[in-house]
Amino acid sequence: MSLKYIDEYRDAELARRYADRIASLVTRPWKIMEACGGQTHSIVRCGIDQMLPAGVELIHGPGCPVCVTPMSTIDAAIRLASRPDVILCSFGDMLRVPGSSSDLMTVKAECGDVRICYSPLDALKVAAANPSRQVVFFAVGFETTAPANAMAAFLAKQRGLANFSMLVSQVRVPPALEAILSSETHRIDGFLAPGHVCTIMGFSEYEPLAERYRVPIVVTGFEPGDILQGLAMCIEELEAGRSRVLNQYTRAVQRQGNLAAQAMMGQVFEIAPKVWRGLGTIAHSGLRFAAPYRELDAEQRFDLGAESPEEKSGCISGLILQGLKKPVDCPEFGRGCRPERPLGATMVSSEGACAAYYRYRRPLSAAATEARHE
Amino acid sequence: MCLSVPARLVEVSNSQDALTRVGKASFGGALKEVCLAYVPEAKVGDYVLVHVGFAISIIDEEEARFVFSFLEQAGEAEEPLQ
Numbered sequence: 001m002s003l004k005y006i007d008e009y010r011d012a013e014l015a016r017r018y019a020d021r022i023a024s025l026v027t028r029p030w031k032i033m034e035a036c037g038g039q040t041h042s043i044v045r046c047g048i049d050q051m052l053p054a055g056v057e058l059i060h061g062p063g064c065p066v067c068v069t070p071m072s073t074i075d076a077a078i079r080l081a082s083r084p085d086v087i088l089c090s091f092g093d094m095l096r097v098p099g100s101s102s103d104l105m106t107v108k109a110e111c112g113d114v115r116i117c118y119s120p121l122d123a124l125k126v127a128a129a130n131p132s133r134q135v136v137f138f139a140v141g142f143e144t145t146a147p148a149n150a151m152a153a154f155l156a157k158q159r160g161l162a163n164f165s166m167l168v169s170q171v172r173v174p175p176a177l178e179a180i181l182s183s184e185t186h187r188i189d190g191f192l193a194p195g196h197v198c199t200i201m202g203f204s205e206y207e208p209l210a211e212r213y214r215v216p217i218v219v220t221g222f223e224p225g226d227i228l229q230g231l232a233m234c235i236e237e238l239e240a241g242r243s244r245v246l247n248q249y250t251r252a253v254q255r256q257g258n259l260a261a262q263a264m265m266g267q268v269f270e271i272a273p274k275v276w277r278g279l280g281t282i283a284h285s286g287l288r289f290a291a292p293y294r295e296l297d298a299e300q301r302f303d304l305g306a307e308s309p310e311e312k313s314g315c316i317s318g319l320i321l322q323g324l325k326k327p328v329d330c331p332e333f334g335r336g337c338r339p340e341r342p343l344g345a346t347m348v349s350s351e352g353a354c355a356a357y358y359r360y361r362r363p364l365s366a367a368a369t370e371a372r373h374e
Numbered sequence: 375m376c377l378s379v380p381a382r383l384v385e386v387s388n389s390q391d392a393l394t395r396v397g398k399a400s401f402g403g404a405l406k407e408v409c410l411a412y413v414p415e416a417k418v419g420d421y422v423l424v425h426v427g428f429a430i431s432i433i434d435e436e437e438a439r440f441v442f443s444f445l446e447q448a449g450e451a452e453e454p455l456q
Contacts, residue, residue, distance in 0.1 A: 003402045005380035005421055005433055009441060017445055038376055065375045091426070093375060119427025121409065144376040147412055148428045151393070196376040199423065199431045222377075225441045232444070250437035252378075252423055258430060260392075261412040351375060 005251070009223030018228035019051040025235050029055035031187050032234055033180070033323050035173060036194035037064030037351025038222050044356035046224045048231075056235070059187070059323035062176055063194050065141050066093050066349035067321060068276040069169045074099040076304040077138050077167055081112040083302075087130060089123035090138040092116040097348050120152035127156070127164040136298045139166040144196040146170050146287060147261035150268035153289070153296050165298040170287035171274055173197050174205040179282045180322060181213040188323065190234040192220040192227065195249040200265075202257030206245045214243045221249040268293050277345055278318030317344035320353050327357040334362055378425040380433055383418050386410065399424060 008014075034040055040060045043049055049058045062068055078099050081088040088104070095105040095114065108114035113133075117123050120137055127135035139149040149170065156164040173194055180186050193206055198219045206217045216237035220230030230248040237244060247253055267290070274286025289297050298304075314332045319325040327333050327346070337343040339355055346352035350359075381399035387410075389395045395410040399422060406424075410416050413429045422429035 003380070004382070005438060014441070014445075021445060021448060036376060063376075091375070119409075121427055140375070142376055144378065144425055144430070147430070148409075148426045151409070151411060151428070154393075194376060196378045196423070196425065196430070199378070229441050229444055232448075248440070250440050251434045252431045258412055260414060261430065264411070349375065 006223065009221070009225035011225065014225045015046075015048075015051065015228055018225065018232055022056070022228070022232050022235055023053045025232065025239055026053045026056055027239060029057070030189045030235060030238050031057045031059055032190045032192065032231060033059040033061045033188045034192040034220070034227070035061040035063045035177060036192075036197070036222075037067065037349065037353075038196070039063070039192060039194070039220065039227055040353055041351050041356050042222055042224060042227060044353075044360045047360075048224055048227055051228075052231070056231075060320065060326075060353040061180070061191075061323060062276065062279060062321040063142065063173065063197075064346070064349050064351040065145070065169075065171060066097060067317065067345040067352045068171060068278065069094070069097065069140050069345070070275045070277045071098075071100055072275070073167065073169045074103070076299065077104060078102050078107055079304055080136050080167065080298060080302060081107045081114050083134075085134050086302075087113045087115060087126055087133050087135045088138060089115050089117045089126055089135060091140060093349050094138055094140060096342065097345050098342055120149050121155070124152055124155055124159075124161065124164065127161045128159075131163055133163060134301075135164050136302075137164070137166045139168045139170065142171055142173060142194070142197050143201045143265075144194075144199065146265050146269065147200060147258070150264045153268045153293050154264060156296060157293065165296050165301050166289075167298040168269075168288060170269065171276065172271070172285050172287065174209060175282050175285035176276065176279070177206075177217075178209055179279065179285070181209065181215065183322070185324060186322075188215065190215050190238055190243075191217045192230045192234065193217050193245075195219055195221040195226070195253060198247075198249065198253045198257065200258050200261050202255050203245055203247060203253065204255060210243050210245045216243045217245045219245070219247045219249050219253050221252070276321075278321040315344035317346040317354070320346050327354040328361070330354070334358060376425070378423040378430060380421050381406070381408070381424050383408075383416055383420050383422055383429075386416070386418055397429070399429070
């Protein structure tokens with residue numbers, strides 16, 4: 001079965017031609033960060049980094065909402081899910097993220113009522129169907145997901161669903177890129193900006209960053225053809241000494257973004273400082289409920305107890321999320337830390353760099369041994 | 375997590391309220407309900423990008439060829455791709 005707007009961008013010949021084009025452009029080493037975890041997954045799965053000329057290095061960025069949700073928020077979700085009066089609704093990929101002493105999957109197995117939702121609107125249906133229980137939606141995500149989460153809050157308030165609330169961990173990409181660029185240890189020459197975040201937000205927010213830090217930023221899609229084109233556009237800018245914001249993902253992204261979605265986000269949420277797992281607090285990098293919606297804030301509705309400790313020892317996910325280390329640099333990678341027993345969140349989500357490397361980049365001998373035992 | 379998948383709109387509700395406008399989208403044959411609140415201009419036959427049950431963008435058919443035309447403009451391709 002062929003899938004329109006997917007298959008044509010996965011064409012091997014297209015990829016080869018872009019790889020040739022990139023090879024013909026490059027005169028010096030360049031380090032380019034792909035900001036989004038979906039792009040990281042595609043790069044590692046398809047071996048795009050291995051198609052590039054020596055000297056062009058891809059640095060995997062912090063763009064995985066599952067990975068950067070703070071441990072204290074995971075612990076809060078676990079405490080909520082452990083309460084008999086609460087149904088916790090969550091996107092499926094949050095369930096195995098390690099908190100300080102457990103994870104949601106374990107709570108679910110121990111009789112916590114944890115339900116996996118495809119859409120935040122599913123959580124509203126759960127709330128309507130269970131008026132005697134408190135239903136909390138674990139609203140995690142980047143700007144791509146924020147309009148959907150905002151809509152759930154808007155409709156809950158409109159419909160007077162008094163038993164519905166949200167545990168919000170919403171993050172914004174541009175302040176995180178700025179935090180990376182303003183660090184003295186960063187080594188990034190250019191960025192691929194996250195295409196679906198820009199579908200919502202547009203890309204004008206990236207223009208002052210490109211200008212101030214003299215880095216080209218290319219809004220890029222997720223298929224191999226998209227990523228290779230984004231790299232070719234970024235390297236053209238770098239080789240010409242330019243640092244503009246360009247748009248590779250023109251089929252889905254316009255400069256102003258999706259105004260209807262932004263309007264709903266602006267009504268429900270406001271910009272706030274935010275803690276990122278592995279990165280610390282970044283100013284303006286999160287969203288919290290605006291005043292008229294604070295009654296829906298699960299952190300206000302429930303007593304969620306004390307703050308949690310920081311990352312477990314042995315995990316270098318903070319350095320990986322900043323692009324300072326690769327998963328294979330970690331002594332625990334594939335040993336003490338594996339997807340079924342992760343030390344840090346970058347090993348949990350399929351968009352986390354460690355999980356992508358574990359799945360696609362382990363030595364063939366290790367993968368073969370494991371396959372025989374499965 | 376920001377995964378969004380292209381799907382073809384095969385049905386659109388007649389809701390008067392833009393916020394509760396929904397449609398049915400075909401993901402290579404599999405049908406699923408999608409919220410159309412954020413693509414008020416979407417119509418049957420359009421391809422939309424769907425994320426957590428919401429259409430977030432209508433795919434621009436002409437711009438969809440940019441990945442091929444870019445190579446051709448760059449003078450690389452002797453024969454056009456596709």
